[in-house]
Amino acid sequence: MYNVKIVETAKEHEDAFAVRKQVFVEEQGVPLHLECDAEDASATHFIMYEDNAPVGAARLRNIVDDAAKIERVCILQDQRGKKLGALIMREMEKYAISINKKKLKLHAQSYAIPFYEKLGYAVTSPEFMDAGIPHRAMEKTI
Template identity: 85%
Template structure:
């Protein structure tokens, strides 16, 4: 059974960062100083568990009164292909609605654009590089 929750304890925070480090730093080669940034201090962090094992993480930042940005969405490699990314996004969207957000923005790695489009996001920028990886800006009204 998979469960997504807002990070509330130091252990959950550490587990979320361990997943981010494994996916972004170790797998994708993003420098640690770019992956862990000053925005982490004010973001709402999410973690996904299968039973008691952490398998995914993400964060949500409020960037305007009615706008939030979804960032650092990641699922461990051996858990991919199970629609867990969609589950993570659904739970983050529910939270965003509960805090009165009306628009969600994100910067998708270009290969993941079709995934986000299936969830109702639309591309709003040409391709750009971030941490050496091609991205596209996307958004969704909620």
């Protein structure tokens, strides 16, 4: 059984960062200093567990009064294809609504654009590079 929750404890924080490190640093080659940045201190972090094992993570940052930015969405490689990315996104959207956000923004890796489009996000920028990976800005009104 999969469970998504807001990170509240040091252990949950460590679990979220372990998933992010495995996906972004080890798998995709993003330098650690770019993956773990100053924004982590003020972001709301989410962790996904299968039973007690961490399998996914993400963070949400306030950017203006009515908008937030979804970042660092990741699912461990052996867990992909199970609609877990959509599950963590829905939970983050529910939370954003609960804190009165009207718009969500994100920078999607270009290969993942169809995933986000299925969730109602629209591309709002030309392609750009971030950490050596092609991205496009996207947003959704909630």
